Amino acid sequence: MQTEINKEKALLAGVAIGQARDWEIRDSLDELSRLVETDGAEVVHTLICRRPKPDPGYYIGRGKAEEIRSLAELHGARCVVFDEDLSPAQARNLEELIGLPVLDRTQIILDIFSMHADTHEGRLQVDLARLEYQLPRLRRMWTHLERQVGGIGVRGGPGEQQMEVDRRRIRQQIERLKDQLEGVRRHRSELRRGRRRHGWASVSIVGYTNAGKSTLLNALTGSSVVTNDQLFVTLDPTTRRVELPNQQMALLTDTVGFISKLPHHLVEAFKATLEEVVDADLLIHVIDASHPLAERQIGVVNDVLRDMGTDDKPVVAVLNKIDCESGLAQARRLSKLLPGSVMVSARTGEGLDHLKEQLADTLRHRHTEVELCIPLDQTRLIAGLRANARMADEKYEEDGFHVRAWVPERILHLYRPYIRGEPPHAAAPDDWSEDEKG
Ligand SMILES: Nc1nc2c(ncn2[C@@H]2O[C@H](COP(=O)(O)OP(=O)(O)OP(=O)(O)O)[C@@H](O)[C@H]2O)c(=O)[nH]1
Ligand SMILES: [Mg+2]
CATH class of the missing domain: 3.40.50.300 (P-loop containing nucleotide triphosphate hydrolases)
Incomplete structure (x- = not known):
């Protein structure tokens, strides 16, 4: 779900709480500017609000929020972005008072992520993060919706009942995404195991x-x-x-x-x-x-x-x-x-x-676990293994010396042709990601 707001012109607000230094807030705001620009908006004004501690209702306090309303009007801003995470109630109160969409840093980052997510895995992960973020903020989104579409399709307004239905639906979506991602995670871990075998x-x-x-x-x-x-x-x-x-x-x-x-x-x-x-x-x-x-x-x-x-x-x-x-x-x-x-x-x-x-x-100090089958005439290699590697499950068979060994990196290349399941001198594909997409 995209944040449905007009993001053309943004006013940014940083908040210095307690002993926080202005330059720290300023640096963080510079970064927020880059984020907002990456997200496709233009920053028209930035300001720093100072407070001994956050105001529970308006985070920056009612007076400062009114000042932001005037500044936003003056600079033609179409949304206000806070550098801090706002509680759902604070964001709602600020939006009502300022009369513009109010976003926080997390939303901007989530937005950039969904813009840049172009693979199945990336999209699943971004969708999950967005839904987790939205769940506690549902009431505020309803307010948005009402303002934007005049309550069309929202019979009787955003009643608690309807919101509960939505909440349940989002929770179900979250569960579904988590299941799918568990599949992705398992697949990735199998790929890693495969690579380790090499x-x-x-x-x-x-x-x-x-x-x-x-x-x-x-x-x-x-x-x-x-x-x-x-x-x-x-x-x-x-x-x-x-x-x-x-x-x-x-x-x-x-x-x-x-x-x-x-x-x-x-x-x-x-x-x-x-x-x-x-x-x-x-x-x-x-x-x-x-x-x-x-x-x-x-x-x-x-x-x-x-x-x-x-x-x-x-x-x-x-x-x-x-x-x-x-x-x-x-x-x-x-x-x-x-x-x-x-x-x-x-x-x-x-x-x-x-x-x-x-x-x-x-x-060089790394030891790699490999399963080897070394031809019996390669006596120097077998001796080298005894001298340098930790070994388990040794067996002499007709086709060679079978062993599981933890081989130090510096001599691993000598044993690579004898790693089990590998054709001798197996060349690996250069592009492992391509492999993984298959
Ligand atoms: N001058 C200079 N610029 C560099 C160098 N390495 C990377 N850059 C530039 O820095 C910018 C970011 O480079 P990326 O390689 O995309 O950085 P990244 O860490 O992968 O960034 P994200 O994937 O966005 O997190 C690009 O404009 C690069 O051209 C370097 O050695 N010298
Ligand atoms: Mg990169």
């Missing part, structure tokens, strides 16, 4: 939205994922193969970016997608070093990763966009704070060889 490391690219994650995937693997100077261009994961030094092979996955105040409905709904991150052997954290708030963005990404329970994973920090002057200067400063980080330009390719070495180095 013994290749899985590496997920994470980072703040617009940091250059997709550009990096393209630069490392020669693929052509869409990149753009907009927020949340990528929603669905794309997996591609990359060869690292020492013949190591890894599967690289680019996925949805993070942002501050990420709506929890979205994180919940995108569970199937985000499991790619949770299951990875290694994370690449891409940082836009040219962004004035790079440090804050690093903090946001780390917080989301912690909430997802991935803080124990090895992470290689990538300071991107060093082809810009501001990027290089800040990357130099940040590299001192981030041990093992690599400075690159995904755009020009500078630093990518070093990054590959760093990835190979970090993965």
Whole structure:
């Protein structure tokens, strides 16, 4: 369901509660402006309201709400967007007083997500997030509907009874979507198990939205994922193969970016997608070093990763966009704070060889579980396994030495031809996502 409002001209309001500093609110409002513009609207005015604590009825207080009404009129705004999450009652009260649609940051992000969702999985996830968001706000939507269509099709007005019917219908839709997404999740996890059988490391690219994650995937693997100077261009994961030094092979996955105040409905709904991150052997954290708030963005990404329970994973920090002057200067400063980080330009390719070495180095300590069948005349390989790998279920059969082994990454390539179920020297498709769509 789309937010049915005229989004042409928007007035943005940030709220400084208690000790919050103006510059923090200002930075957050700048980001909200980018979100609103990505969503297709024009920002005509922004303002900051200061309060010791939120007003339960109007969030910013009645007086400030009246001021916003005058400012909106003055600037010709057609909607007001708050940088904070409003309660359903606050949003309704503000709308009545201001006389314009009132939105919050979460709604804008949900709107951008539904604009950019172009796969079945993406759409299911966005629909779920939207419905979860709408359920407690149904009464307000009824008010909208009444104003817009004069109550057509709403016999007797938005009675409690009708609203209850709608609530039930939304709950049923939510359950249906959750069932479908469970199917998607199972399918994804089977695909991951399949990839694991090949013994290749899985590496997920994470980072703040617009940091250059997709550009990096393209630069490392020669693929052509869409990149753009907009927020949340990528929603669905794309997996591609990359060869690292020492013949190591890894599967690289680019996925949805993070942002501050990420709506929890979205994180919940995108569970199937985000499991790619949770299951990875290694994370690449891409940082836009040219962004004035790079440090804050690093903090946001780390917080989301912690909430997802991935803080124990090895992470290689990538300071991107060093082809810009501001990027290089800040990357130099940040590299001192981030041990093992690599400075690159995904755009020009500078630093990518070093990054590959760093990835190979970090993965060297990884052990991969594989099932092997090694011909009996390969005695050196069998001995090498005994010396370097943990082994289980050993059996000498006519066709070879059968074993389940946890093989260190540095020697895995020697054993790859003997992984069971694989034709010798099996070549993997470059485009794993294509495979997955089938
Ligand atoms: N100057 C410069 N720009 C870059 C570099 N890498 C990416 N960009 C630009 O940054 C913008 C965002 O790049 P994307 O690769 O789409 O970023 P993303 O992290 O995938 O973004 P979302 O998918 O929207 O979260 C694009 O305009 C890129 O051209 C770089 O190394 N240098
Ligand atoms: Mg992207």
